[in-house]
Amino acid sequence: MTQVILRNVSVTFPVATLKAKSLRANLLFFGSAGALEKDARGVVTISALRQINFRAETGDRIALIGRNGSGKTTMLKVIAGIYPPSEGSVFVEGRVSPILGTGLGVDEELSGYEAIEYACLLRGVAPERIALLREDIADFTDLRSYLSVPVRTYSAGMKMRLGFAVATADEPDVLLIDEGIMAGDIFFMEKARERANRLLTTSRLLFLASHSEDMVRSTCNKAILLDSGDIVAAGAVDDVLQLYHRLEESPRTAAPGPAGLRVTHDNETDAGSPGKPFSSSNVRGHPAEHALDDTVRTHWLSDPTRPVESTAFLGYDFGKEHKWEILRVTLRQWSPDLAGSTCVTKVALQFSDDGFKNDVRTADTFKIEPTIAKQTFSTAPSAPARYWRLLAKSDTVGGREWGIMEFEFDTVPPENRQGGRAIGSVPAALNVPPEAAFEDNPFTHWTSREDQEQVKGTSWVGWDFGPGWEVEVRSFALRQWDGGARPNTIPVIKVQSSNDGFLEDILTADTVALHQDTDRHTYGVAPSRKARFWRILADSTTEGGHWGVIELRFYERPVQDATLSLKPSRVAADVS
Amino acid sequence: MITSMGKVQDEIRDGVSSSGSILASWKAAIASYHFWWRFGVMDIRLRYRRTVLGPFWITLSFGVSSFALTIVFSTLFKMSTQSYFAYLISGLAVWTLISSMITEGCTIFINQGSLMQQYPLPILSYALRSIVVTFLVFLHNLAVVVVALLLFHAEFGWATLAVIPGLALILLNGAWMAMLFGMLCARFRDLPQIITTLVSIVFFVTPVFWYKDMLGTRGYIAELNPLYSLLELVRSPLLGTLPSTKAIVTALVMTIAGWIVTFLYARRFQAKLAYWV
Secondary structure, eight states: OOOOEEEEEHHHHHHHOOOHSSHHHHHHHHHEEEEEEEIIIIIIEOOOEEEEEEEEEETTEEEEOOSSSHHHHHHHHHHHHHSSSSEEEEEEESOOOOOOOOSSSSSTSBBHHHHHHHHHHHHTTHHHHHHHHHHHHHHHHHHGTTTTSSGSSSOOOHHHHHHHHHHTOOOOOOEEEEEHHHHHGGGHHHHHHHHHHHHHTOEEEEEESSSOOEEEEEESSSSEEETTTEEEEEOOOOOHHHHHHHHHSSOOOOOOOOOOOEEEEETTSSSSSSEEEOTTOOOOEEEEGGGSSSSSOEEEEEOTTTTOOTTTOOOOOOEOOOOOOOOOEEEEEETTTOOOOOOOEEEEEEEEEESSSSSOOOEEEEOOOOTTTTEEEEEEOOOBBBBEEEEEEETOHHHHEEEEEEEEEEEEOHHTTTOOEEEEOOOOOOOEGGGGSSSOOOEESSSSSSSOOOOOEEEEEEEOTTTTTTBBOOEEEEEETTTSTTTTOOEEEEEEEEESSSSSOOOOEEEEEEOOOOEEEEOOOOOOOOBSSEEEEEEEEEEEEEEEEEEEEESSSOHHHHHOOOOTTTTTTTTO | OGGGGGEEEOOOEEEBBHHHHHHHHHHHHHHHHHHHHHHHHHHHHHHHTTTTTTTTTHHHHHHHHHHHHHHHHHHHOOOOOHHHHHHHHHHHHHHHHHHHHHHHHHHHHHHHHHHHTOOOOOOOHHHHHHHHHHHHHHHHHHHHHHHHHHHHHOOOOOGHHHHGHHHHHHHHHHHHHHHHHHHHHHHOHHHHHHHHHHHHHHHHHHHHHSSSGGGGGGTHHHHHHHHHHHHHHHHHTTSOOOOHHHHHHHHHHHHHHHHHHHHHHHHHHHHGGHHHH
């Protein structure tokens, strides 16, 4: 069987600057006993891959997707054995054939025939085999008449064809293709596609790093989404692509700060926090052989042979005198083959100050995608607390076993560092795809589920200015979807502030009648108080239909000033 | 590929490989002789492709320049042109082999960086490829040497056979030097210049143009030079005498010590090489 297993693989890149590569700087370093470490040596290390775990096997055709610099090529090189991982281990069973560059790796002075021979040698094909393969390769390239002239006379496309022909000639078990370099054309050649299909259907393993969605959809059956060297999601192609689009809209994330907490083991946490994990009695660490590897423990929220019970939970006690607010949760489910394996469709994130005896509050609920092995959830605003847990909800359908490989509480979401984050009633405030907005502004929040549905209950959108921030909103600019064009948009909204994420502390600052005939307007807000969370709310008393907010900005200035200039003040924020 | 055929790459911590994985990678390198031997031959062929004489330009230019040097130095030293020619040309051929193994070794990983980024060939095989190239050049030079010796200094005997183990030792030393200096130079980009300069200085203090006896009481200058021992391993048998015990011992010690140092360095840094180039 062909398989590729990566266990806890990290790759840190020493980016030696010119300074660091010179001997002088290093002599200087030794001489100065480390004082000049940063300046003189100037080695910047980049985490290209972080704690990657997965197993792929025969029949998997895996797309690596992610933005530029997210670690796709590095991952291919690690699988190819070109980059030894800085940490962790790589297990490859089968012959690997990488296509990582356009060049054949041989001197272009060679003729086509010679190039085929030498390029085969580079790929470790035995000379006896080369004689057998040569004709096949020559046929495949369709370059017969050119094969006796030097490769340097070929066009880029011809070289690429030759490269692809050689790489796939000996029917490798694992094929690694970096589409970014291969320009993607190969798959659109009829012959290459035929051959690729043959390779793929004869139960081989393919890794394809690609930006082309068409190519990914037509070629791959699984996808891994990488961001900043981390697997953000892995699973079915369509679902992962969808997450990728969401990721593309968000700002590039920096490396997770030290506040990130990873619970991977009963007695082990990354953060050096004084706390410790806890769980319900029916959660247990599963034997290592059932997990992907022996270093990351699997926590079962059920007995592997019995259904998930309503009381199963896994959590973290941050310790006495520690109160944390969880803003982001990363969850990796047990899944042997990247496909996701859950029967649990919904989990709840809860917090408590007394260990869930009397004080049990639910911060958010997450829908678990059955096809996604790893996913990051932003949580709704809540409050700092000592105990946090993840609860498999009792209304879970299916009733099979469910395991968590790893979950990570993160108290500093990337948005937070940039001055806050958008919040909204879940699930009533929804992002709508860009094409739904009448302009190309992609940031539409619906306060009703769809544009056909009526606004119900407390649908709202707002802004969390972040821990430690207190702002008094005195005006806000609002752009409504299709504002003024339809009669049944929301006539009246409330402007509210809160310091606990609208759990208990809710103060209505003002009630504002919305302009029906303009799509964008700046409204004044009566003086009230400073608070961390602000929102506008279409409440249940409002009559009317669907309502979408394209743009929402809060200002500290009263409306008179704001109308003069719509530029946001320091704490103003876009709901975007 | 050769390196990853059903093998678990060893657990690597902090970039330090285990001794076993280094030995395995070196074994794989030797086994990949299809690569380094064929590519070494290709390098030579390509260098002279589209020339009339082909690789025999090496032979020709070496023969002509040795002859010119002989005329000058035999006059300067007032020696018999014939015996000096035999001495100089054999010494020069062996020295060229040793020095170019070192200087070309310095740039192997720097020059083959793009290849290393595309194919997971074992690291040592790149060093072996460079050794093959220098050795093939030496063989071309050796043809001139043999002709010159037959014409002017035919003292072939049983001792001449010592050329073979001598060459083997030189190549063994060249391989570790290429590997070690190659890795060091990929990391510290000033080193190639430094090493090239050093080698050319050592050339002048090594008895190639001149005889060791000419140093008189300062014979230690030559004795302290380990490259002189390597040189003697092959030059002496070419000229019909066995190399001195001291030369043999020095060369053996150098081989063993050199490979140990290279091994220790590789264990610490070989895994990082791909990130340096």
